Amino acid sequence: MDGSMAVIIVLGVITLIAGGIMCLLGFLIFGKYLTQQKRCTSRAIGEVVGYTLTIYSSVLRYPIVKFTAEDGNEYKVQGPEYRMHSRVTVAGPFVKHNGFNVKENDEKQTIMITSGNLSGEVEYRYGENPLAKRYPIGTQLEVFYDPAAPKKGYVKRYCDKRFMFWLFQGTAAFIVIVNVVVMIIAYGM
Numbered sequence: 001m002d003g004s005m006a007v008i009i010v011l012g013v014i015t016l017i018a019g020g021i022m023c024l025l026g027f028l029i030f031g032k033y034l035t036q037q038k039r040c041t042s043r044a045i046g047e048v049v050g051y052t053l054t055i056y057s058s059v060l061r062y063p064i065v066k067f068t069a070e071d072g073n074e075y076k077v078q079g080p081e082y083r084m085h086s087r088v089t090v091a092g093p094f095v096k097h098n099g100f101n102v103k104e105n106d107e108k109q110t111i112m113i114t115s116g117n118l119s120g121e122v123e124y125r126y127g128e129n130p131l132a133k134r135y136p137i138g139t140q141l142e143v144f145y146d147p148a149a150p151k152k153g154y155v156k157r158y159c160d161k162r163f164m165f166w167l168f169q170g171t172a173a174f175i176v177i178v179n180v181v182v183m184i185i186a187y188g189m
Helices: 003-034 130-134 162-188
Strands: 044-053 063-068 075-078 084-089 096-105 111-118 138-145 149-153
Touching: 003 162, 063 138, 063 149, 075 138, 075 149
Parallel strands: 084 111
Antiparallel strands: 044 063, 044 138, 063 075, 096 111, 138 149
């Protein structure tokens, strides 16, 4: 085996590992969305008790909702979630950047954040969490949960992120297939 073949084998192994990691991440992060809507058959009224530490799209911190399940225990879930966050910054010589505006679309499960405008009128100042104003602490929200695993619930409405699961799995499959094809071509030479 010459040096170039060893490099191809090492790169092939690294690529296979990358595909495996991508597949595993897809399952761990987005696998719940495959069964969540069917399994979450119980409902409860929950109360917003705080906000996530994770900041989405540089300004959003999801509400944390505490609820009591049928088994009498209290659980916490975060939400409502969104399929997509969009962040748009308007630029120009007369544009004022003193905050941002937020448009939420529950039907499409999206939220759009726009910073900068000509009038200078903004809904939120920088540093504010818009979801904290929409869902202040103490707000009552409906929680849908799986009676067998109440921690795997969702708030207000189901957020369909199955496409992300399939995106991860498709990318992993593509990486592995390309790797196998390259290895076959390399060994065929």
